[in-house]
Structure formats: C-alpha cells, structure tokens
Amino acid sequence: MKGSFFALLTYTVVIMAYSCEADRLPPPTGLSYKWLDSFTINISWMKPTSKLDHCDIEYEVQQGGDLPSRTGSTNTTETCMTEELDSTGCKYTIRTVGKALCDRTESEAVTIPIDTLVPRAQLVKDFKCVIYRHKMNCSWIPVNPSNNLTVHYRLNEVNKDKLPLKSCEEFYSNGKRNGCYLKEDFTNQDIYMLVRSEAGQSTFKAFYVFPSPKMNITEEGNYLKLTWTRPEVGNNCWWTYEVCYRECSRHRECMNITAKEEPMLVSYDKRCLYEFKYKATISNHCSKIPSESTDPVTYGTNAPPDGTLTVVAIVIPVILCVSVILSCYCFRRHRAIICPVIPDPSAIFKEMIMNGNKELKAKSNLYTPVPEPIEPCKVTLVPENSVLQQNS
Secondary structure, eight states: OHHHHHHHHHHHHHHHHHHHHHTBOOOOEEEEEEESSSSEEEEEEEOOOSOOTTOOEEEEEEETTSOOEEESSSEEEEEOOGGGTTTTTTOEEEEEEEOTTOOSBOOOOEEEOOOOSSOBOOOEEEEEEEEETTEEEEEEEESSTTSOOEEEEEEOOTTSOOOOOEEOEEEEEOSSOEEEEEOOOOOSOOEEEEEEETTEEEEEEOOEEBOOOEEEEEEETTEEEEEEEOOSTTTTSEEEEEEEEEETTEEOOOEEEEGGGOSEEEEOOTTSOEEEEEEEEEETTSOOEEBOOOOOEEESOOOOOOOHHHHHHHHHHHHHHHHHHHHHHHHHHTHHHHSOOOOOHHHHHHHHHHHHHHHHHHHOOOOOOOOOOOOOOOOOOOOHHHHHHHHO
C-alpha cells in the first residue's frame, strides 16, 4: 500500500511538470548578428519550429538591464558600444511571448554573445564635451600619448536615417588633455564617438557638460554674498549649485542652492581665508547636465592669531614669580627690622624676683634710657661777718 502511494505521487509530479513544460512557448532559434557600422548591429533569429497550437506570437528583446521591447519581426537593430561589451550593456536576450489570446506562457530566454570585428582598445579616458553656442569642445586624457588618434562622431537623431560619420576638427593639446571641436549645435541628442588608432578602436556616447558659471564674491557687513554669472548656453535652464567651502582650513557643511534662492550668504570672519568649491547642474525643462569642474575660489586671508591672550598668559605668571622671589629676599634681609625679637614677659618677671633689680637691669634686655648730662654746681661759703658789714 505504501509503495503504491509513492508511485502515484511520483506519477502526479511527472505529469504536472510535463504539463507545465508543454504550456511554455518554444524559444526562437538560429540567432545571429551582423555589424551595420561601428555603432549598430542587426540581430536576427528564426521562428520556433515546434507547434504553437494556433498561438499568435511576438518576440521580446532585452538589452542588458534595460526594459524589454516587443517586436513581431524576426530581427532588430540595436546600438552597441565597445565600452559596454565587458558589462551587460551589449548582452541581448530574446524570448517568444504570446499575444492577448494565447494561453501559453513565455519561452525561455536565449542569449546571443556580441563581439567586434575590429580589435577593441581603450584609447582615451575622461572624455567630455563642453557645450558652447554653435560648437562643442571635446577633450580627453590619452591613455598612450604616442598613439596617433582619429576622432569621428555621428548624431543619433530620432526618426531620421543614420547620418554619415563626421570628423572632429581643430585638434589641440595643452599638456594634460587633448581635444578637438565638433561644429554642431547642441540638440540634446546622443552623439556617438568613434576613436581609432593602430592599436584598435573605441566607441562610446559623448558625455556633455556645460561651461561652469562664474562665482562672484562680495562682502556685505558680516557676510559674504555669493552670486553666479551663468554661461550663454543654458541661461534659460534651471540651475542648481552645490557649494562646499573651508573657513580658516576648517571644512564646513556643503549646501545646495537654486537660482531662485540667489544670492547665497555665508558668515564672514575677516581673520579667515575662505575657499569655495562648487558644482552646477541644470534641470527642469532642460536635460540634467552638470557643469565642468572648477578650480577652488578663495577670498580673504588667514590673519595671524591675536597674541594678546598668549602674552598675558605668559607675562603675568612671570611677573608674579619675580615679585614673590624679591619679596622673600627682602623679608629675609630685613627680618630683624620687620619682625624684631620680643622678649618673653614671664622670663623678665622671673629674673626680677630671683636676682633683684640690679642684676635684672644688668642682665635684662630692657630698654635703658641714656642719662642726660648735668653741669656740676659749685657752692661758695661766705663768712657771716662779711654779710653784716655789707648791711651796715
């Protein structure tokens, strides 16, 4: 009985798994691709050969982590950049899906690997294009300065046929960065860049930046007033500034400010040097594009610290110490005058009783007055007879 139960359970699981598998649509087969140019590939496949049970089908194409798109055709044209080949950017998966009235689930996904016809090579770093009126200044850091590079580009305009490649013009080098100019008006569309050398080629989308607005600093009372002069391009866009600064080499919290909140006020200490760093971004009806990086802007000077407290803290203790030392010295030198020895009265009375006044006077330390000098008096006796004679 127990064995029959397990057999029945196993049979049920197998039937359910087969039923679920039978409900899935078959995947597309025969996937292949072909490069149409340096940026574009055409991927094609064949309709499933298995029975579809009268299901109307279409195909779901997904590039990397992007949202999938559907097509009823057996081919699709996509863009693929060499910078995306090592990530999931150029990884395409295709599956069969049923339309509205089809009750079968989507098929397993089929992935097709993509590789380039020309060897890939990383030729530039930090490639960016600064937008100006009627042109763009594109610059980069060369990976190998000895490589002889050619730079081409193509505008990816919507609902238009593929445009031909154009060359970047007016090459320059300033020691750190190399660059050239695209003679194009900014249209807010992707620009596909193609950089070639003998080592290989590299394709990527250009990264846009606006010229950085100029920061203006003025002093108003106890505050610094910060304003910006925006560039000619993007002047009608919504600008946002992220401002970080240091006060007397102390880092302060970064702040965000919009164009409507200008000017920005910062508490000002005249004894401090202020160093401002800022980044600007445009948004609103414009695409969200940052400005190019800027050098720090400084204002004021680091004044030497007030030495009054230091002087007071050093001089006053020294004066007190010298005064105490001199006082002690003078006290010891004139101790007999300042603090004379006072005899013990009990000892005086004791000696007077035992030795008498004389001895006490001779031996005591009592004050003895100095005798005043007295002139001697001489008395002459006159005979009585001479007195009588004088009277008669």
